[in-house]
Amino acid sequence: xxxxxxxxxxxxxxxxxxxxxxxxxxxxxxxxxxxxxxxxxxxxxxxxxxxxxxxxxxxxxxxxxxxxxxxxxxxxxxxxxxxxxxxxxxxxxxxxxxxxxxxxxxxxxxxxxxxxxxxxxxxxxxxxxxxxxxxxxxxxxxxxxxxxxxxxxxxxxxxxxxxxxxxxxxxxxxxxxxxxxxxxxxxxxxxxxxxxxxxxxxxxxxxxxxxxxxxxxxxxxxxxxxxxx
Amino acid sequence: xxxxxxxxxxxxxxxxxxxxxxxxxxxxxxxxxxxxxxxxxxxxxxxxxxxxxxxxxxxxxxxxxxxxxxxxxxxxxxxxxxxxxxxxxxxxxxxxxxxxxxxxxxxxxxxxxxxxxxxxxxxxxxxxxxxxxxxxxxxxxxxxxxxxxxxxxxxxxxxxxxxxxxxxxxxxxxxxxxxxxxxxxxxxxxxxxxxxxxxxxxxxxxxxxxxxxxxxxxxxxxxxxxxxx
Numbered sequence: 001x002x003x004x005x006x007x008x009x010x011x012x013x014x015x016x017x018x019x020x021x022x023x024x025x026x027x028x029x030x031x032x033x034x035x036x037x038x039x040x041x042x043x044x045x046x047x048x049x050x051x052x053x054x055x056x057x058x059x060x061x062x063x064x065x066x067x068x069x070x071x072x073x074x075x076x077x078x079x080x081x082x083x084x085x086x087x088x089x090x091x092x093x094x095x096x097x098x099x100x101x102x103x104x105x106x107x108x109x110x111x112x113x114x115x116x117x118x119x120x121x122x123x124x125x126x127x128x129x130x131x132x133x134x135x136x137x138x139x140x141x142x143x144x145x146x147x148x149x150x151x152x153x154x155x156x157x158x159x160x161x162x163x164x165x166x167x168x169x170x171x172x173x174x175x176x177x178x179x180x181x182x183x184x185x186x187x188x189x190x191x192x193x194x195x196x197x198x199x200x201x202x203x204x205x206x207x208x209x210x211x212x213x214x215x216x217x218x219x220x221x222x223x224x225x226x227x228x229x
Numbered sequence: 230x231x232x233x234x235x236x237x238x239x240x241x242x243x244x245x246x247x248x249x250x251x252x253x254x255x256x257x258x259x260x261x262x263x264x265x266x267x268x269x270x271x272x273x274x275x276x277x278x279x280x281x282x283x284x285x286x287x288x289x290x291x292x293x294x295x296x297x298x299x300x301x302x303x304x305x306x307x308x309x310x311x312x313x314x315x316x317x318x319x320x321x322x323x324x325x326x327x328x329x330x331x332x333x334x335x336x337x338x339x340x341x342x343x344x345x346x347x348x349x350x351x352x353x354x355x356x357x358x359x360x361x362x363x364x365x366x367x368x369x370x371x372x373x374x375x376x377x378x379x380x381x382x383x384x385x386x387x388x389x390x391x392x393x394x395x396x397x398x399x400x401x402x403x404x405x406x407x408x409x410x411x412x413x414x415x416x417x418x419x420x421x422x423x424x425x426x427x428x429x430x431x432x433x434x435x436x437x438x439x440x441x442x443x444x445x446x447x448x449x450x451x452x453x454x455x456x457x458x
Contacts, residue, residue: 061293062293063292064291065339098338098380099336099339099379099380100339101379102335102375103332103335103339105335106328106331106332106335109328109331110331113327113328114327133378133379133380133381133383133384134378134379136378139375139379142371142375142378142379143379145371146331146368146371146374146375149362149365149367149368149371150362150368150372151328151362
């Protein structure tokens, strides 16, 4: 059985991703980051999901991105609410965290090297988050190429690294439909940038809007708790 | 004045690197990692050096690489002593830390993005550490390419990232000679993988052997403290 490192945030996308990796026959090693984000209840969601799926191992890595500032997710900038997330010309969203996926993939690469895992799953999506430079296929390809020059296994060709992005071209509705077909229980997942202390989603931040629109288009009721439910 | 992020470990190479960046006219932002290494006195050396050079800012980033194991520098494997570090066929040294430079450069990239710094200095050296895959020019070039696809400034071409490796082709003796010409005080630096509690170097690990050989070839006495005189 091949090992894979799966980046699991506790959200809708990464939970669907984990279901994909398991369906494909990988032995899953889940990695979650605690990175000074406001939405720490995501971490609890990740633990619940890792337990439900009986992953081989689950590690929580502390990474303090607040050191650098620069994003509404990790600093004191207000999380934007009810804005038109589908409008054109928005550019890169204010919730962008500098080099986040690069940092996350680098840790996943370190763990993959130790585990002799050749596959790293990351739930990036180029459609719903087109403003994030590090969610695009050309970025992922460049990271994969770099990874195979960075590691023992890549250089010696004993453990070539593949970055797997099965969700990259899917709409949110398609992700939900695939996940439901794979038996994902979305009541366990947490997407909101600004949940209340119980973990209930705000329903108004960019992430909630994209999620709710996805469920609506998929013709399914979102089973997760919302503040204004 | 252009800003540069300089990866400063507190060792001989990175201190010479900082002197290079300042000589080249950059405003230096020093970044040091506390990564569960045995030789934490390196951190104290980095602080002394950052203070001496009056860098614009110095941050210490906590990264627990022990989570992953896999190296004598971060786990309970014994640091090898008095082995033939110049012998052929050694392959990748046991002190190799999985994906270390990739993780370090990723954090430097995040800070560079926030600072709008276009340059990242890293003291990798392909000659003395030919066994480390992430010290080779082709790795550095691949990281730089990835970085410019990962970031706002790279994609929008407002802040292209350059990874600077002025030491990559130099012997240890040449690094020392350049550093002395730039006025580096090597008594401040710390290279040993296994120093005593006062920070005195062991004189026998791979890093000490390479350093002592470098000073010997440069015709200079190493001013740093050693346990065995």
